[in-house]
Amino acid sequence: MNQDLPALFKQSNFRHYWIGQIASSFAFQMLSVGIGWQMYDLTDSPLALGLVGLCQFLPQLLLTLVVGHVADRYNRRLICVFTRLTMAFTVAILVYGNFTNTVSANMIYACAMLLGTARAFELPANQAILPNLVPSEQLSRAVSAMASAREISVIAGPALGGVIYLLGPTTLFATSMSCFLISCVILSFLRYNFTVKHKTPASLEHLLGGLMFIKGNKVILGSVSLDMFAVLLGGATALLPIVAKDILETGPWGLGLLRCSPALGALLMSIYLARHPLTHSVGKIMFAAVAIFGVATILFGLSDQLILSMFALVLLGASDMISVVIRSTLVQLETPDEMRGRVSAANSIFIGSSNQLGEFESGVTAAWFGVVPAIIVGGVGTLAVVGIWMYLFPTLVQRNTLEEEAK
Template identity: 70%
Template sequence: METSLLKHQAFMRFWIGQIASSFAFQMLAVGIGWQMYDLTNSALNLGLVGLAQFLPQLALTLVAGHMVDQYNRRIIVLICRLVMAITVSVLVLGNLTHSISATMIYACAAALGATRAFEMPATQALLPNLITPDLLSRAVALMASAREATVIAGPALGGLIYLIGPTALYGSSVVCFLISAIFLLNLQYEYKAPAKAPVSMESLLGGMVFIRRNPMILGSISLDMFAVLLGGATALLPIVAKDILHTGPWGLGLLRCAPALGAVMMSVYLARRPLRRNVGKIMFAAVAMFGLATIAFGLSTHLLLSLLALWVLGASDMISVVIRSTLVQLETPDEMRGRVSAANSIFIGTSNQLGEFESGVTAAWLGVVPAIVVGGLGTLAVVALWMKLFPLLTHRQTLKAGEITRIPGQPAAQQPPVQP
């Protein structure tokens, strides 16, 4: 009982720290975007800020995964949060001395991206160490609910603080990063130092190789990647709001909040009532619902119907996220979690970036409504195909560690092997 309580306390400290860090990022995105546009009056420069963050993160991800599996994950996250606080302090100083420039913002964005390359896999790999396996799905749902809540409230809070000035906003972000670091200082959990291994291509690519050999993980990660890639309707929200729904910025704000609100409500529900059976089929059903909601959103010409479709889209996506994230952690041995989490972040980052690009290109070719509808239909096709390609995932029953999944109707000799 005492050990369980200590794990619970550790998770709560970790959870609060994550909320503070996520608030810092959400506010920071508002400040950097607004100030960059204010300095340059260029939409291209806004896009380059995102690129400046993404490229270092992509380049360092595999190295970061190796480091996360070699060293204390709590220390890695703590150092990352402190580096982020120092990086944003440069923006505070630049505004105080009136020396802020586009170049300074690009440099800080690149530094934040490089730091995130280490922070994200370390955070994901640390979570299973703080909680017992039977509580993991609830922990994943609570982490997701906190993240989505900050997606809703963070930009709004950042916009209000920015009315005081960019210095106040960046300073608030620094404070949030420091708060998150403080909660990590005395985080107590059972830590076993891993055996050190030299850096090699085999080690760096270990996460990718492990994913490829494990059909449960490969199926769940690739399903999410292709679903997001094809169903990225949210990238077209400004066009939909203005040209189809004929609403203003307030309507666009509601449309952007709707998926996150659905995700928050579903994650809270899943934290209270975790899924206990048929999780594989439920995940596929959730992704199919994501595709149907995308189609409904594309065909809608009324704001309320569009908001409802986006709410369903966010809620169904959260079901898939919780199941997928829990399965990945359960099916991955602790000594591999850093590299697998790093590889997973490449899949997620690539699908998000390319999904927005795909939606824009398809909309330019076919028009906005056909592009959204085709994306939803593509998601449904992926679900049908993946259920055939990954039968072990389709017939997964629970979110319990060590479950041996078998395909009904097949003799034992023909059952697909579970790769280590």
Template identity: 60%
Template sequence: MKISFPKSSSFLRFWMSQTASTMAYQMLVVAIGWQVYDLTQSAFMLGMVGLVQFVPQLLLTLIVGHVADQYDRRRIVLLCQWLKTAMAAILAIGSLTGTLTVEIIFICACLIGGARAFELPSMQALLPKLVEPSMLARAMASAAGGREFAIIIGPALGGLIYALGSDIVYMTGAALFLAAGFLVLIIRLPFHTQRREKPTLQSLLGGVNFIRSKKVVLGAISMDLFSVLLGGATALLPIYARDILQTGPWGLGLLRTAPAIGALAMSVYLAKRPLASRVGHVMFAAVAGFGLATIVFGISRWFPLSLLALIVLGAMDMVSVVIRQTLVQLETPDEMRGRVSAVNAIFIGASNQLGEFESGVTAAWFGTVPAVVIGGIGTLLVVVAWMRLFPDLFRRDALLHEQPRVTSAVPEKSRSIPSAAP
């Protein structure tokens, strides 16, 4: 498979930077998780690793969006990569000298989470400046393909290198973070004088208010939130691998990789054949497919069928992701993209984190298989409800609106105030 890139050297640097950073992060996740469990023998402490990375993103949501809209996004990403490089270096030195403790790991993980909180909205807001609006959907698919490639390769590579020593994993991650920062630094952008504003409650809430005013954007983000929240079953994969499909650790690895394989394959397809029409219908169909694949996985007792269901699930999710992210970027003025991307990022993080919590709670109440099936049915109900709540999203034909909004029409004195809905 070959990912089709828009013809832009700046986009290629963006893609390489994002892929390198994601791969480094995935490698560190493997090493940190293994070391924390090795030091504590506690599943609870493993869960705390994810929590200490998510909390900074939650607490900094409004601030990071404002920063991404007021300062050079390339420099923000560069500083984030430098901070992650420093944290990876500290972990490497601690591992090499035998002085690494759980407390140090948690502090480094928290700072890495804080860096990602600033990095992700800045990267998302940077992408639309690198390609023409008509090419944005293809660029989104290519960027998503790079992320999925890194998500597939990163953990496996981290696990292999860990056999040579945890310090080697951290040093490799530090080198990749450093390279990712350099690639972002050399991205070329048109000269633009950025007008900085003092942070006010109105400007900090600009992303939230803008999303509320744009029904298409609100519908796309919220449908993804609730579908993943209800339909996500990844937290229960260890139970399926051991008790239901009876495959063991090797089966769990394949089950965890399957959604990413489906997502990568779909991103390659969408990069070559970007969606041109009836995108609303396609998005709703993809979310419905996600729900149906979840139900099939829930009731399956045959490992190949379960694997296929997860591959389809990942592919359907990728269709929804590309359409949602493209619509969000095209519907948002450049001066608002950082704040809107920050809110979008917290929606995504909440759906993944809370989705795992929801799966665990419903599994405790009803059993593992009923919990997954109920989640899939809930996703289908969300699709039906959102057709009625957001008819404009369902009827949306093209990603790029027939009459593109002119961002310069936003009054200079009210750049932090969301424009009225069309």
């Protein structure tokens, strides 16, 4: 069974895709450190940090129907290349603003909006292309391997980003821009011929197809909405600049360590799942993982020590990875290829809600109640969501394997 993992990397297509994803994710994670730290330096406001997340989320929400249609009708590789070029251009604006000392909160908000727009088109195309690159029986391992690529970048990106930031934000943003460009070059070697099987007109019914498919599949609806609400309430990572600076009293290097801690847990778990795929009780395992995510969030909120905070974030990242792999594999296996773009776009709204919108929610609650209460209440809310969803989606609870009833 474990011999299937090396076999994935013998395929040049998957190898190029995997490396390209590392470069892009590396760029984005370093960028997140720079934007978060600089915004808090400029404004000294937790609400401002939340608004950065909102600026990235709104384009994904508003463009949901359009980006799914585009991913189903046009070459997904070219979409990924173009959107990453757009992100490189956006980061170049921040390079210029810092080089000329004209950077401002409004400039960062505008760049966050541009990044959100580019990612709105990239996410569904990037997710929908993977099943076209590997055999279906290797998809679960491929999802885990791609997750490990992302988490490798999330570990190295923030940690190195915090160090590079000591050389100045201009250097950090220039490095991020270079990584986006490298990703574009690598993707250009991907051999991928996209064809549209059914050229359905862009009617409202067609555009809503992804949302309607998710609504009609209780297993997918339950899994993606569970992740959305759980991480929405437990989105403590948006407050990491404040925790690092005001509670743990560290500098950008401490922020980098905190940011890479969830990724370390996620990486270790993704490696384990790539070698030992889940074969039974996947529904119960998913709910247990989200519950652990809530407990880890509470522990993080109570901690005033860097090591304990990092441990809580490692646990948080590992439990979240289990949920991500189960959800992503279920969505890809049960969705016809001609609908994967629209379903992935709809799914990206759930993902975006649980990340960017979660950052906004955390910023608002921290401004109202304080950082520590906001984090703890979010963790308790995650545990409440687990209980409610187990009652609302018994089919998901009883789901035994990833492959059953697929297609």
